[in-house]
Amino acid sequence: MTPTKWFTLCLAASALLLSACESKVSYTEDVQPILFSACLSCHNKDSEGYLNSGFSLDSYEAVMKGTNFGAVVVPGSPESSSLYLVIAQKTAPEIHMPPHSDVALADGRGFPLSEDQVEVFRLWIEQGALNN
DSSP: OOHHHHHHHHHHHHHHHHHHHOOOOOIIIIIHHHHHHHTTTTSSTTSHHHHHHOOOOSSHHHHHHOBTTBOSOOTTOGGGOHHHHHHTTOSOGGGOSSOOSTTOSSSOOOOOOOHHHHHHHHHHHHTTOOOO
């Protein structure tokens, strides 16, 4: 076997292994606990995040409804989903969520989500943002 064929075979095998390792993300078991622990205090019906944007995180339906300005989750496209972009800190620092810097527009303060938590959201949205 030539080195080029060997490399191509190894690359294909690696891709298969990675996709096999990527498990299905559950809204109820994986996403909702993060939302409830890191976001719900500011995005429930009596709090700053909801009062300013109309965005509640108390249910799957509310998450999918989005804000007064529109949907925040585009199933299948994390990079088109503002929810993902603000928690992954791929936006202006003023709107990173949870707000955690001195330049944040929101009054509340929290801590950035971990890389693993952000990845849960990315995978969930990529997998269709299902209510599972």
